[in-house]
Amino acid sequence: MWHHVTFPFANPAVVATFVPAMQCDFCDSKATVFFTQIIDGVSKKTNLCDSCANEQGVTDLDGFLLPQIDFPENEPDDDTQNDLPDTHSSLVMDDKTCCPDCGFAFDDLKKTGRLGCSGCYQFFLAEIKHNLAGMHKGTSHTGRVPLGMVEAFQQRRQLDTLRKEMEEAISGEDYEKAAKLRDQISQIEEKTLTLDT
Amino acid sequence: MMRFSTLLKHPADWMTGADADSAIVLTSRIRLARNIVGAPFPGWARKQERIDLLSSLREKIESLPNMKEAFSQELSALSSVQKQVLVERHLISREQAARGEGSATVVNRSQTLSVMINEEDHLRLQSIRSGLHLREAYDLIASVDMELEQKLPYAFDHELGYLTACPTNLGTGLRASAMLHLPGLVISDHIGQVIQAVGKLGLAVRGIFGEGTESLGHLFQISNQSTLGESEDSIINRLERVIKKVRDHERNARLKLIEDDPQMVADKIARAYGLLKHAYVIDSKEALTHLSLIRLGTDLKCFPYETIQLCDTLLMDIEPAHLQHQAGRSLTPEERDTNRAKIIRDCLHSLPNPDICFIN
Numbered sequence: 072m073w074h075h076v077t078f079p080f081a082n083p084a085v086v087a088t089f090v091p092a093m094q095c096d097f098c099d100s101k102a103t104v105f106f107t108q109i110i111d112g113v114s115k116k117t118n119l120c121d122s123c124a125n126e127q128g129v130t131d132l133d134g135f136l137l138p139q140i141d142f143p144e145n146e147p148d149d150d151t152q153n154d155l156p157d158t159h160s161s162l163v164m165d166d167k168t169c170c171p172d173c174g175f176a177f178d179d180l181k182k183t184g185r186l187g188c189s190g191c192y193q194f195f196l197a198e199i200k201h202n203l204a205g206m207h208k209g210t211s212h213t214g215r216v217p218l219g220m221v222e223a224f225q226q227r228r229q230l231d232t233l234r235k236e237m238e239e240a241i242s243g244e245d246y247e248k249a250a251k252l253r254d255q256i257s258q259i260e261e262k263t264l265t266l267d268t
Numbered sequence: 269m270m271r272f273s274t275l276l277k278h279p280a281d282w283m284t285g286a287d288a289d290s291a292i293v294l295t296s297r298i299r300l301a302r303n304i305v306g307a308p309f310p311g312w313a314r315k316q317e318r319i320d321l322l323s324s325l326r327e328k329i330e331s332l333p334n335m336k337e338a339f340s341q342e343l344s345a346l347s348s349v350q351k352q353v354l355v356e357r358h359l360i361s362r363e364q365a366a367r368g369e370g371s372a373t374v375v376n377r378s379q380t381l382s383v384m385i386n387e388e389d390h391l392r393l394q395s396i397r398s399g400l401h402l403r404e405a406y407d408l409i410a411s412v413d414m415e416l417e418q419k420l421p422y423a424f425d426h427e428l429g430y431l432t433a434c435p436t437n438l439g440t441g442l443r444a445s446a447m448l449h450l451p452g453l454v455i456s457d458h459i460g461q462v463i464q465a466v467g468k469l470g471l472a473v474r475g476i477f478g479e480g481t482e483s484l485g486h487l488f489q490i491s492n493q494s495t496l497g498e499s500e501d502s503i504i505n506r507l508e509r510v511i512k513k514v515r516d517h518e519r520n521a522r523l524k525l526i527e528d529d530p531q532m533v534a535d536k537i538a539r540a541y542g543l544l545k546h547a548y549v550i551d552s553k554e555a556l557t558h559l560s561l562i563r564l565g566t567d568l569k570c571f572p573y574e575t576i577q578l579c580d581t582l583l584m585d586i587e588p589a590h591l592q593h594q595a596g597r598s599l600t601p602e603e604r605d606t607n608r609a610k611i612i613r614d615c616l617h618s619l620p621n622p623d624i625c626f627i628n
Contacts, residue, residue: 173308185388187312189303189423189431199435206436208470209497212429214440215410217417220424227426 079186095120170194270377272350276593280379282398283357285580291567293400293514294447294487294580297358298409298504301432301441302416303423304390309433310386312370318370318386325390328419329374329383334412339375344368349598352589358396363387381408388433389441391416400511402444402504408546410500429496439496444507448514451486451564452521453534462517463488466510470494485556486564488516493545514556526626534624537565541622549602550609554598559612570622582615 093102095118102118168177171194175187180195192199203210216224233256240249282295304311307321322342330340343351351365360373362573364387371386384392393412395405412553416422423431426460429439437443442619453459463473475488490511492503514622525533539563544550566575595607 079470102367117410132551146475157273172306175308175312179312183311184435185311185433186309188308189305189425192425192431200319203435203496205436206494207439208494211427211497212425212439213497214429214499216426217422218414219417224426230606 093118095123097123226259230256233259270337270375272339272346275339275375275379276353279357279581279584282380283580283584285398285576289399290580291563291576292449292518293511295396295398295448296400296402296405296446297396297444298402298405299395299443299445300391300393300409300413301391301430301437301443302413302420303431303433304525305421305423306388309388310367311388311433312388312582313370315369320440321390322372322385325385325420326372326374328416329385329391332550334376334381334408334414335337335374337377339373339377340369341373342369343371343373349589349592353593356584356589358588360384361387361392364392374427378391378600380405381412383412389437398513400446400508402446402508406442406444406500406504409532414504437495437580438491439494440498440500440503442495442500442503443491444504445489445491446507446511448488448490448511448518449486449560449563450514451520451560452525453525454486455533456521456525458517458521459488462514466490469506469510471507471510481577482505484553486560495616518598521566522564530624533568534622534627536561537568537570538622538624541565541616544612545616545619547609549605550612551601551605552586552588552608555608555612556583559583565622567624571619575619578615578619582612585611585615 095102097119100120100122103121104116104119104124132254169175170187172190172193173188176189177195177198180186180191180198186192186195200210233252237249237252237256240246240252275603276318285294302471304321304325307313308317310318313321326340329335330338343360346354348365351360354360354373355362355365357379359375359379359382361384364373364410366373367386371384373382373384375382380395380397382394384394393409393416395409397405413553425431430437432438432441450459450462453462463475466473470493472491472493473488474491475484490507492507495503498506540558544555544558544562547554559582563579565571566573566579585594588599588604591604593613594611595603599607
């Protein structure tokens with residue numbers, strides 16, 4: 072991955088620009104701290120005055136605790152977040168719809184970007200999945216699995232593969248193979264059921 | 269149990285640059301986010317729910333073999349300066365410091381492992397090491413995680429991985445980061461390209477910049493952004509590869525600087541030395557900038573090698589809460605600047621004149 076990247080170590084052209092006294096992005100005081108974050112190659116600049124910088128935690132010496140600042144001007148307004156593609160219109164989620172486990176509302180999720188409990192993930196799954204691709208490398212977990220869940224995890228993966236193979240067999244009109252795969256699938260599913268109970 | 273005063277009196281090895289290789293990579297950190305099934309996340313739980321969960325979690329954390337004679341502290345029992353001191357030592361997060369009842373931190377004796385209970389997630393396990401040692405930090409934290417998963421029903425989904433309060437932590441729940449000191453790249457004006465290149469690899473680079481192009485303390489943090497769709501090993505390996513590259517670039521930049529313009533480098537280092545040794549009022553930005561140059565000067569063999577440790581200890585001791593904790597009362601910004609200057613003068617008192625060995 073890295074090898075594709077070269078550092079063009081030529082001196083960048085010097086561009087003289089007139090820089091007016093900057094204002095803090097959070098209040099009207101004079102900005103004294105200039106904070107730049109580069110995430111996924113996109114750089115975000117924020118100007119802050121001393122007291123807002125303290126409040127936002129950017130004066131932390133060691134960036135370990137530097138928060139990702141939400142830029143006031145960049146805050147997405149609710150309208151853009153409501154713009155779910157049409158494929159989602161079948162499951163129109165009302166702002167007041169609440170997680171049955173903890174009472175957390177969809178509206179809260181949009182406002183805070185956080186969820187109420189682990190159960191919320193099942194309930195708001197479609198909405199969350201929709202945003203995952205932009206956030207992460209993939210949309211499916213490939214890391215460690217807690218002990219005791221490993222077997223279940225492997226079975227699930229196996230089932231997924233078998234189902235895919237079965238579909239391929241069907242579309243290729245290889246019904247003999249498809250039937251074999253179907254039997255295999257139901258065998259595993261039965262085993263899982265007995266495990267669950 | 270370890271007391272607050274004991275904890276403060278003995279900063280961890282990683283806080284004072286004990287690793288032989290910490291001249292460029294100061295520290296490596298791994299953090300895991302974990303939650304308990306069936307309990308609302310701390311940000312949404314009612315106070316009583318938080319308190320109840322805390323007491324059951326805390327007991328399990330404290331009984332871990334790694335947490336023998338640990339420091340275990342409920343946040344609500346600390347003053348705001350005390351909390352801030354823990355933040356400045358990176359033992360708790362700013363977010364946790366803002367929390368009141370129902371939140372606690374447990375730190376092991378050597379302060380290489382800390383567990384925040386009821387921060388943004390029910391559990392945040394963190395391990396920090398001096399130098400570039402992400403793998404070691406991960407190994408420690410993975411062993412703790414494996415012990416805990418036998419006692420606690422973690423919220424886990426086969427598709428989404430470990431379920432976290434914020435979807436940006438889903439999957440592994442792992443954030444790996446390293447703190448780098450990059451004065452060579454900043455002074456030679458190549459830092460922008462490096463940051464851009466690292467950013468393009470899907471990693472985050474954060475730094476604080478002073479006015480114009482001058483940066484504050486020349487300190488930068490590089491961390492992974494994505495936690496889902498990539499295994500723990502792959503996240504750590506990728507980050508480590510990139511950090512090594514940046515470290516090489518920084519090393520080359522330092523060598524090139526003393527080759528191309530040794531007078532300029534000598535001037536910067538010697539002026540920083542003079543200023544820090546003789547200042548009576550110094551704000552934290554100025555102190556940081558000049559301590560960074562002393563740190564660079566140490567790596568260029570102008571000062572005895574232990575000076576790196578001296579710098580890293582100072583970086584911590586001159587932070588606002590540390591100054592106030594030391595003074596035993598709250599200080600105005602002006603008083604802080606005076607106290608800061610005195611601590612630096614005292615600390616550098618016996619530091620010999622810089623030996624500008626790269627000129628002649």
